Amino acid sequence: MWEDRVGTKSETVRNVVERGAVRKFAQAIGDLNPLYLDPETAARSRWGRLIAPPTFPRVFDFGTIPGLPLPPAGIIHGEQSYTYTRPLHVGEEVDCYTIFQESYSRKGSGGTLNFLVFERVGEDTAGERIFTSRDVLILTETVAAGVES
Amino acid sequence: MNAAGSPWQVGDRLEELRLPAVDRMSLVRYAGASGDFNPIHVVDEQARRTGLPGIIQHGMLTMAQMARPLSPYLANGYIEHFRTRFSGMLFLGDQLSIVGQVTVVEEVGDGARIAFDLQATTSEGRSIAKATLRFRWLNP
Numbered sequence: 001m002w003e004d005r006v007g008t009k010s011e012t013v014r015n016v017v018e019r020g021a022v023r024k025f026a027q028a029i030g031d032l033n034p035l036y037l038d039p040e041t042a043a044r045s046r047w048g049r050l051i052a053p054p055t056f057p058r059v060f061d062f063g064t065i066p067g068l069p070l071p072p073a074g075i076i077h078g079e080q081s082y083t084y085t086r087p088l089h090v091g092e093e094v095d096c097y098t099i100f101q102e103s104y105s106r107k108g109s110g111g112t113l114n115f116l117v118f119e120r121v122g123e124d125t126a127g128e129r130i131f132t133s134r135d136v137l138i139l140t141e142t143v144a145a146g147v148e149s
Numbered sequence: 150m151n152a153a154g155s156p157w158q159v160g161d162r163l164e165e166l167r168l169p170a171v172d173r174m175s176l177v178r179y180a181g182a183s184g185d186f187n188p189i190h191v192v193d194e195q196a197r198r199t200g201l202p203g204i205i206q207h208g209m210l211t212m213a214q215m216a217r218p219l220s221p222y223l224a225n226g227y228i229e230h231f232r233t234r235f236s237g238m239l240f241l242g243d244q245l246s247i248v249g250q251v252t253v254v255e256e257v258g259d260g261a262r263i264a265f266d267l268q269a270t271t272s273e274g275r276s277i278a279k280a281t282l283r284f285r286w287l288n289p
Contacts, residue, residue, distance in 0.1 A: 021182070028175070028182035029213035030168070033220045045224050046287065053220075054228045055213040058183045073189070074199060077208045081232035087223070134232075 001069060001147065002103040002116060010063030010098040015122075019090050021059060022052045029053060036090075050090035054082055057133060062098040062120045074143035078115070079136035085129060094122045094130060101134075111141035154288045155254050155261040156222070163218040163249035163265070170244050171206050179210045206239040211278050215247050215267050219284055226260065226286040233280040237271075244272040249282075260286040 026036040034041040035051050042050040088094070102117035120133040139147070180186050185207055188195035196204045212233045219228060239245060246269070253264035267280040
C-alpha cells in the first residue's frame with residue numbers, strides 16, 4: 001500500500017523560528033534555559049543570539065507526501081532522532097521538507113506491524129542543512145486495515 | 150576536566166531529573182506549544198476509544214524532557230545527535246525520572262564529542278523511553 005510511494009518528497013515549506021513560539025515551547029517542556037529566553041544572556045554567549053531547544057522542530061510544517069494514505073488515528077510513534085550541524089537560531093527562516101524513506105512490515109505476536117520511516121530536513125535559506133530528523137511510525141494490522149478499506 | 154576540555158569522562162552519571170507527576174494541564178500546554186493536538190493526549194473519551202485507559206503523554210514531550218539534563222551545557226556546545234526509542238506509555242499521575250551515563254568521550258580538534266545513554270523510567274520502574282545522545286563540546 002505504501003511501497004510505491006517510497007522515495008517521494010514533499011513540497012518545501014518555509015518556517016520561521018518565532019521567539020514567542022520558542023518561549024511557549026520552553027515553558028511547556030519545563031526547560032527555562034536563558035539561552036532560549038533571555039536575549040541579553042544569549043547575546044553574550046558563543047552563539048551571539050537566542051537558540052531553540054533540540055526538539056523544537058516538532059512545531060515546523062514539513063510539507064505533505066502527496067498521495068500517501070495514512071489513518072486518521074491510531075499511529076504509534078516508535079522512534080525519533082535529530083541530527084544537527086549547529087543549534088537553531090531564534091528568528092531565522094528554515095526551509096523544511098519530508099522524504100518518505102522506507103516502508104517495511106514485521107510479524108509480531110499481535111499480528112503484522114507496519115513501519116513507515118520519514119526523513120525531515122531543515123535548511124537555511126542558502127540551502128545549507130541545519131538538521132535532519134528521522135521519524136519511525138508504526139501502524140498495527142487493525143489500524144492499517146482502516147486505511148485500506 | 151580531561152585533556153579534551155570535556156567536563157565528562159566515560160562512566161560519569163548525569164544528575165537524575167525527577168519530574169512532577171503528569172497532569173492534564175502540562176499535556177494541554179505541550180499540545181498548544183507543539184501543535185500536536187492528537188486527541189489521545191488531551192481527550193479521555195478519545196483515548197478510551199483507542200483502547201487506552203486514559204490520555205497519555207506525548208512521546209515528543211518525553212523526548213524533550215530527556216534532553217533537559219544537557220540543557221545547562223548549551224553555552225559550551227550543542228546536541229549533535231539525539232535518538233529516542235519509545236517503549237512505554239506515560240499516564241496521568243505517573244512520575245518520570247531521567248537518568249544518563251557517559252559512554253564515549255572522543256577528543257576532536259576544537260573540543261570533544263561526548264556520547265550518553267539516557268533512560269526515562271517511571272517511579273514504578275516502567276521503561277518509557279531510551280535514548281542515545283551525542284553532545285558536541287566546543288572549547289571556550
